[in-house]
Amino acid sequence: MSENRLTNILVPVFAVILGIIVGAIVMLVSGYDPIAGYSALLYGAFGDRYYIGETIRQVTPYILAGLAVAFAFRTGLFNIGVEGQLIVGWLAAVWVGVAFELPKVIHLPLAIFAAAAAGALWGFIPGFLKARFRVHEVIVTIMMNYIALYVSNAVIRSVLSDQGFKSEKIYPSASLRSEFLQSLTDYSTLHYGIIISLIAAVVMWFLLEKTTTGYELRAVGFNQHASHYAGMNVNRNIVLSMVISGVFAGIAGAMEGLGTFENVSVKAGFTGVGFDGIAVALLGGNHAFGIILAAILFGALKVGALEMPSAADVPTELVDIVIALIIFFVASSYLIRLVLTRLKKEGK
Amino acid sequence: MLNILEIIIPSAIFFAAPLIFTALGGVFSERSGVVNIGLEGLMVIGAFTGVVFNLTFADQFGELTPWLAIVVAMVVASIFSLMHAVASISLRADQVVSGVAINFLALGLSLFLVKMWYGKGQTDQVQVGFDKIDIPILSKIPVLGPILFSNGYLPSYLAIVLAFVVWYVIYKTPFGLRLRAVGEHPMAADTMGINVTKMRYIAVMLSGALAGIGGSIYAIIISRDFSHATISGQGFMALAAMIFGKWHPLGAMGAALFFGFAQSLSIVGQAIPFLKNVPTVYLLILPYALTILALTGFIGRADAPKALGTPYVKGKR
Numbered sequence: 157m158s159e160n161r162l163t164n165i166l167v168p169v170f171a172v173i174l175g176i177i178v179g180a181i182v183m184l185v186s187g188y189d190p191i192a193g194y195s196a197l198l199y200g201a202f203g204d205r206y207y208i209g210e211t212i213r214q215v216t217p218y219i220l221a222g223l224a225v226a227f228a229f230r231t232g233l234f235n236i237g238v239e240g241q242l243i244v245g246w247l248a249a250v251w252v253g254v255a256f257e258l259p260k261v262i263h264l265p266l267a268i269f270a271a272a273a274a275g276a277l278w279g280f281i282p283g284f285l286k287a288r289f290r291v292h293e294v295i296v297t298i299m300m301n302y303i304a305l306y307v308s309n310a311v312i313r314s315v316l317s318d319q320g321f322k323s324e325k326i327y328p329s330a331s332l333r334s335e336f337l338q339s340l341t342d343y344s345t346l347h348y349g350i351i352i353s354l355i356a357a358v359v360m361w362f363l364l365e366k367t368t369t370g371y372e373l374r375a376v377g378f379n380q381h382a383s384h385y386a387g388m389n390v391n392r393n394i395v396l397s398m399v400i401s402g403v404f405a406g407i408a409g410a411m412e413g414l415g416t417f418e419n420v421s422v423k424a425g426f427t428g429v430g431f432d433g434i435a436v437a438l439l440g441g442n443h444a445f446g447i448i449l450a451a452i453l454f455g456a457l458k459v460g461a462l463e464m465p466s467a468a469d470v471p472t473e474l475v476d477i478v479i480a481l482i483i484f485f486v487a488s489s490y491l492i493r494l495v496l497t498r499l500k501k502e503g504k
Numbered sequence: 505m506l507n508i509l510e511i512i513i514p515s516a517i518f519f520a521a522p523l524i525f526t527a528l529g530g531v532f533s534e535r536s537g538v539v540n541i542g543l544e545g546l547m548v549i550g551a552f553t554g555v556v557f558n559l560t561f562a563d564q565f566g567e568l569t570p571w572l573a574i575v576v577a578m579v580v581a582s583i584f585s586l587m588h589a590v591a592s593i594s595l596r597a598d599q600v601v602s603g604v605a606i607n608f609l610a611l612g613l614s615l616f617l618v619k620m621w622y623g624k625g626q627t628d629q630v631q632v633g634f635d636k637i638d639i640p641i642l643s644k645i646p647v648l649g650p651i652l653f654s655n656g657y658l659p660s661y662l663a664i665v666l667a668f669v670v671w672y673v674i675y676k677t678p679f680g681l682r683l684r685a686v687g688e689h690p691m692a693a694d695t696m697g698i699n700v701t702k703m704r705y706i707a708v709m710l711s712g713a714l715a716g717i718g719g720s721i722y723a724i725i726i727s728r729d730f731s732h733a734t735i736s737g738q739g740f741m742a743l744a745a746m747i748f749g750k751w752h753p754l755g756a757m758g759a760a761l762f763f764g765f766a767q768s769l770s771i772v773g774q775a776i777p778f779l780k781n782v783p784t785v786y787l788l789i790l791p792y793a794l795t796i797l798a799l800t801g802f803i804g805r806a807d808a809p810k811a812l813g814t815p816y817v818k819g820k821r
Contacts, residue, residue: 182616186616186620234600236541236600236604285796285799285800289799289800289801291796291799291800292799292808294539294541294600295743295744295747295795295799296796296799298541298740298743298744299744299792299793299795299796300792300796302737302740302788302789302792303789303792303793306785306788306789307785307789309785310783310784310785314783424733424736425732425733425736425737431604431607431608434601434604435608438601471615471616471619471620473611473612473613473615473616473619474612474616475612476608476609476611476612476615476616477609477612477613477616479608479612480605480606480608480609480612480613481605481609483601483604483605483608484587484591484597484602484605484609486601487591487595487597487598487601487602487605488590488591488595488597488602489597490595490596490597491595
């Protein structure tokens, strides 16, 4: 058992190392200097207070998106729809943020609640269709992503603005921005969202590991038939899992809407945060603590990459290649496990 | 009314062609039992290769360039799809995850190369494209001729022809029978001496090749350059078309044509009196909403190949 756990930790570590090495090879082959590239990346992520603030800001939605993907994963569901749930959450949060002016203690929670509810609704639909009609959630969530994108754009154009491209700025009473955190980090866009996402990670851990509901959800993920035989309501658990997953994703959208941008604008394409959440969840082994670590890694990669073109002349897309490779290696963990078992056998 | 159809139908075929190619690729892969969410990424590779080849070799090959660009895009995308094949068939990776990785990698790699070669986020405009043609004889048919066979691009018509070819291959040839057997019940197929792994590799590479054609056609005919937004969802729409068409080549073609129709309505709809007041958002979400409805069984039950998504492990019951 402990050996198994060791492999579970080694696989993501190996995947990250392999991803970074292949990234270096790509830079070498393309005629860039990998050492300069990676040092620029490191500096751009942690080099000074401002960069650290930006990295933490990027980590915030990554944690929540990762939790969303992982929560569904643990119940045996693949929620590719985190992106769409995030978009409707973002929209709902900003909508509440601009529509009312209330005391902060009511307004901010209300805006976050609206985002959670919107995400929950967007997660409920595929969950319900899966439970009721046995429709594969992967396809439905992909379709729901596009519906979210186009509907949110239409709402921004016709309701939240006068055929414009972005909404008004939200009232300060709904904002997560903090003078204190900003001054601490040399006026980065860091906001209180990071606290919310860390709380969410604890909630996910507690819910899954320490409650009866969580036990049932995991049981359904392990074996639907056995859970059914044991008297659990499989369909109810499938819907519940997608709804909770959607709540996490919706709150991730609120982080962007209430903290990072303080408005919502028409999008030509996806934000990518929801898809990166898949990478975060996979690398984090679908555990709350692992997800925080993975989110820090990917957040640092994304923010650090912005420094690479100016400091080392390397295109930022290198980081996307590295992230893709990491997912690839984690997904093909069969290979890494095989090598590990070989090594162990030879050691004996 | 006829005038309206003369605008809408050719533009529907125009938008549908890349979807048809890619959806047919999806049919091959999924019929063999391998989920291919990576169609989007394979289209990106196709679009990127097609545009770069076209820009680089336009002087050498002249009028032939776009055709060669499609062929090269087909080859490159099919090699790229090998990654998905290796991961999901040989290394037993989760096929959805591997597809997601393909999508990330395709976009990252192609934009990386674009920035390296062109020094900016998008390529130049393609100068040598396809010419619009009227199909001889057929375009002379009264009423139908001008609507269906005039003012189109040859690759669009080839897409429709190909759908029938794929239908023949899948339903009327031994290869097609084996392909379907591998997707429905790989163990039974294996027992009968069919090489499951080989069939699946071929199917995934075919899906890469066809998605490469689809992507390059989209880039050369519709967008005419390559940037991060060139392929934004067409691959997923092709996936939707394949499912909406119930994993059947002709069904996939029909669904792709319908999605192309919805897309062209959302673009040229403003010029049509009775559609003017319909907000474009409804037409934009129509293909996706319909796919969900199709899956729920309101439009006839759609069943996926039985072994879809499960790696085949020899000797495992």
